Amino acid sequence: MTYPSVYPTGATLYDPKRCWNGYTIFQAKEVGALLIDMNGGEVQLWKEFHGMPNRILPGGYLIGSTGERNTAYGMQDYVDLVQVDWDGKVVWRFNEYEYIEDPGEEPQWMARQHHDYQREGNPVGYYVPGMDPLVDRGNTVILSHKNLKNPKIADKLLLDDTIIEVTWEGETVWEWVCSDHFDDMGFREDAKNILCRNPNWRPSGGGMGDWMHINSLSLLGPNRWFDAGDRRFHPDNMIWCARETNLTAVIDKATGKIVWKLGPNYDETRELRELGWIIGQHHAHMIPRGLPGEGNIMIFDNGGWAGYGSPNPGSPTGFRSALRDYSRVLELDPTTLKVVWQYTPAEAGLAVPVDANRFYSPFISSAQRLPNGNTLITEGSGGRIIEVTADHDIVWEYISPYWGKMMKINLIYRAYRVPYDWVPQVEKPAEKPIERIDVTRFRVPGASQRGPRRVVNVEGVLPYWPDAALCVLTEGEEGGSK
């Protein structure tokens, strides 16, 4: 988060030999769905085509939305979920979830889709060998919204999360409503108290409580846990995470019940305390079979501010009670909660905690496991996408050059890497390495080169110590806290 005023955008690092090369798709802020190559070349823009997120399907198809509901009345309600072809022609659309009549707006059906969806054939929406999503048929599972009241949670109108399954023909055949399962989520009394008073109140539509804010949804798909007899991880079951509650959960497709969960409390067992408080997390999913780390849960643990709990100096009311100013990408064994792999400020080479906030996105963001073991990380708030190796080397980096005109931020909600052959309409692009620039010597025009014009010596100075005693302890120092 320590950004200089001037820094390069586009591709800034690229090692073709160590990357899992392909195209990358993301929603460029207030521009559209943008497909780029490894050198940051803009292969195609689906102009002003929305997407939360956008995804490429085999054959050069793109999924996204034609637009968002007027935010005076809706909160991240996308009007539809649409599949278009390479030329932008709509080949599939779903919108018949709720008929909406907003004041001054044309009455219309809306999908109220937000944050995620999955097309049959692929559990997670990114490339998995042998698990191509269907492009001309199949059901789609969609994360949607529904307004309702539930006095167990609060006496206020709630913006609830729902999961629906719709057919290719557009018929809804399955629905799961989040608030129905409130009793099984494990909220303590302090959390229920503040949740009742402030269920994350948002002003849209006269006010509604976005109490959970589920921001990811995927299927588990085939996995070794289920093969070994653990029914919680049935391939049809779904995993989601909710930023406002710090809760990640697996629901049983057949019963709707929560069968596995992580959070909302992280102080109740030794394993949870070792894991540490997950805060405002995004893109929780099980790494699919066929990819390195298959069966583990990948989470972008944003940090930032989230959760309902007791009042504390950082949260006088207990609303957004947990705080942390850096992010972590965690790969967990879901049965032991042990961290199998992670990318945190420490792995990024940053001093923790004093310089940790240089790997930090307090909202949005994601992590995709690639077939060669690399991980594509969207550090969303700063518009940065990096590909890191299992050994934590950054082998590709891209900074979005698209700052919004209305919202002056270059955020990327979630980026995905796809293989070249998923886009057969264009020739495979050249892959030109981008060497790491030595920033200690890089100067913009007009700036002086590094190096003092004159050096003087001062008698009696002591040498610098290798581990400077900073104002706060850093990890690794004796007695340093994590």
Next chain:
Amino acid sequence: MSYTLFTATGCARCKIAKKFMDEKGIGYEEHDISGEGKDLFGQFYRNNRNSVYRGKEGIEFPVFTDGTIIRQGVGAVITFLRAGTRLDGFIGRSELSHGWMDGIHVSEGDPALADEVAEVLGFLKKNGLKLQFDTNGKHASVLQKLLEQGLGDRVIMDLKGPMALYNALLGEEIDPQEIRRTMELVTKFPEYRFETTVAPFFGQGSETGGVRYLTPEEIGDTAKWIREVTASNKQPYLLRLFDPDTSPDQRFKSLVKLSPNSLLRYRSAARKHQVLTEIERT
């Protein structure tokens, strides 16, 4: 005959019942179950447990008895005091609170007694209660009278199904014109909604000659009927799940209960004609 009225401290409905009895000069003994009447009511409850209803929010007061007959809730008490058992069926148990009263069944009872029903409801309305009626289409004339007297604040029409199956679903003959008339009247109340329970029935359309549930297509026809009669595709329309376990009809006890998600196809069919169709949340 001595009358006993069990009341609760602060119970607004108890005050309405007492006011009615005072105005009519009906003598009674009052026992406040929050005070001196606690033990007496405890004994009364133990002796009459099957006749005193305990809902989600506890026991509704007032509870009235003449030593033989027990009536619970202000509506049932006043109705009994006004007309004895002649209006039974019209006014039953209320589940609503916060100033609302339901359990007013327009399609039950003797329609010839509509004036007496209106008189009782008028007293309740005058004393501040909001009244919710329910109807299945029968007794449109009663609904008309209640509408004309401005007595209803909300009406729920339990539309059994499409016109072609109505008699089979209702279990009796009814003139479709009366149902249409009721549907038209329903939309004139300050608040209203149509409901259909996806219910089982015997008779027409059953391939096995036995029992079967309504189909999505038949729910679609029902929604279409609402549209045709009310000239609107934006009527509030709720689909409800049938529960064989709580059905009073023993013949349905062995039926498999439909899953909540199975109603989604019904909703899709209904939404072709009524875009605001929703499924009841249980």
